[in-house]
Amino acid sequence: MAKTNSTEVFIAEIVADLDVTTQYNNLMKASVAKDSIYIRAKESLQSFFASSNMSDPDKAAILSNMLTSMTTSITNQAMSTALAIAKENREGKYAISKVIADILVTKEQADKLAADNLVATANASKISQDTTNAIIQGWKLQSDMVRENGITAFPSLTSAALPVTNVGDRGLKWEQEQQTKMSVYATMAKSYRESGLVSWTVDSATNKINSIIDLLPATPGLTHAQTKVAIRQELGFDDNKRQHAANSSANMIGLLLSAEESGNITAADVDLWRSAVGYLNTASIGA
Amino acid sequence: MSDFIIPKGRDFEFTIKVIEADSFIAQDLTNVVGIPTLKLATKLVPDVAVVTVNLSVVDAVNGILTGTILAATTSTLEYSRGPIEDRYYLKPLYIGVVEVDPGDVPIVITTIEDVYVTPTGV
Numbered sequence: 001m002a003k004t005n006s007t008e009v010f011i012a013e014i015v016a017d018l019d020v021t022t023q024y025n026n027l028m029k030a031s032v033a034k035d036s037i038y039i040r041a042k043e044s045l046q047s048f049f050a051s052s053n054m055s056d057p058d059k060a061a062i063l064s065n066m067l068t069s070m071t072t073s074i075t076n077q078a079m080s081t082a083l084a085i086a087k088e089n090r091e092g093k094y095a096i097s098k099v100i101a102d103i104l105v106t107k108e109q110a111d112k113l114a115a116d117n118l119v120a121t122a123n124a125s126k127i128s129q130d131t132t133n134a135i136i137q138g139w140k141l142q143s144d145m146v147r148e149n150g151i152t153a154f155p156s157l158t159s160a161a162l163p164v165t166n167v168g169d170r171g172l173k174w175e176q177e178q179q180t181k182m183s184v185y186a187t188m189a190k191s192y193r194e195s196g197l198v199s200w201t202v203d204s205a206t207n208k209i210n211s212i213i214d215l216l217p218a219t220p221g222l223t224h225a226q227t228k229v230a231i232r233q234e235l236g237f238d239d240n241k242r243q244h245a246a247n248s249s250a251n252m253i254g255l256l257l258s259a260e261e262s263g264n265i266t267a268a269d270v271d272l273w274r275s276a277v278g279y280l281n282t283a284s285i286g287a
Numbered sequence: 288m289s290d291f292i293i294p295k296g297r298d299f300e301f302t303i304k305v306i307e308a309d310s311f312i313a314q315d316l317t318n319v320v321g322i323p324t325l326k327l328a329t330k331l332v333p334d335v336a337v338v339t340v341n342l343s344v345v346d347a348v349n350g351i352l353t354g355t356i357l358a359a360t361t362s363t364l365e366y367s368r369g370p371i372e373d374r375y376y377l378k379p380l381y382i383g384v385v386e387v388d389p390g391d392v393p394i395v396i397t398t399i400e401d402v403y404v405t406p407t408g409v
Contacts, residue, residue, distance in 0.1 A: 034376035035401065039369065 018090060023082035031074045038070055148172040196221030242276045249273035291383060291402045296362045296409030298355060303342070303385055305350040305395055313350035318390035323352055326384045327364075327402060333382050338364070342387070352387065358409075366404040377403045 032038045045066060049059050145151040150171025155163060168174075191198075196219050203210040214220065249272050256265050293299045303325070305314040316323075323344070326336040338360055342352040369376040383399030 032373070034369070034378065039373065039376060042373070 015090065018083070018086045020079075020082050020086045023085045023089075024078055027078035027082055028074070031078055038074065041066065041070065146171065150174050192221065194222045196224065239280060242279050246273055246276035246280065249276065291399050292377070293356060293361055293364060293381075293402065293404045294407045295364060295366060295404050296358055297407050298358045299361055300353065300355045302345070303352045303354070303397075305352060305385070305387055305397065307392075308395070313348070314387075314389055314392075314395060316344045316347040316350055316352075316387065316389055319344055319347070320388040320390045323385065323387035325354055326386070327381045328384070329380055330382050336384075337381075342385070352385070361404070362409070364404045366406055377405055379403050 030036065045063060049063075054062075142153065146153070148171055150168045150173065151157075151162070152166050152168060155165060157163070157166065195214075197215045198212050199215055200209045200212045202208065249269060253265055253269060253273060256262060291301070305316065306312060307314050323342040325338075325340045325342055327338040327340075328334065328336050338356065340354045340356055342354040345351050345353045365380055367378040367380055369378065379401035381402035381404065383402045385397040385399070386394065388394045
């Protein structure tokens, strides 16, 4: 699996002081060694002195000048070189480590570029697939336009505004609109049949119906008729109860008379019969 | 190349690596012809060999030769040193010449410009 973060850990390291003395001693030894320029120059001068007629003070002057010049030059050069070597010895390994790390970074970047190329290739494939999907979606959209909205493909749709000629009385939406209209008609007819012809007023503040007015009491509708039937049924129940009371009182009086027991018939029994029959003759007719 | 320093009065065994002309590649001595030699001469009279030593091929592929200068011979060699203020540095009084015939290439002649001799108390 490709790395998603660096695993490197920074570790602080104590750096030693510059070791100039060792380098300086080595350089000075090499500068005056047996095959050094210093020895060669000195031997050459001594050989020249041996074959010349110069005075000793002149020879001493030349030799001292040369030695002073050479030693000063060698010492200064050795010191500066030793400092440079010591510094390089101390810091060189870090510089090389950094170069190695930079190389690793470059390799990682190359790997990332390769990975990016893979992603780009995958994206290209996805774009191609998306294009196919978009075409299919276009087909679905056109199909929906025909099936649901009744839009025809001819004439061609070339402007943002839908041409009227493309719209026809067909499609799911149009059929649903017709069905809704029929439902309204059915509701209105049912309401007329049940409630008769009514009107209503709307409260302008609440935008709600606040009163319903029966416009034609003579054609009240089914609900009004059912109300009257219910009232009549309630009266019928009451009449039936009184009728039973009248029948039972008449039967009792008739049985006592036929058994020649008229003496047991009281005025209260006759009043009960009269009261029931009188109610039936007045209340029922009055309702 | 390290200094060629001969210990005076003692046996001196040494090895020499022969390289191809104008190259750092070792000379192949598999088909060497004759006996390789090392000749020493003084720098004052370089044309006259004072010591001749036969060399042996010990690693033909890598061009390695070996030889020994016996103590009896090293005793005859002279040395010279610088003054006390220059820490008695050694002076090279001899020059060396190595001659070897690889067989399949021209004869190789290599010089050792500075040959030192150091006293050993013998």
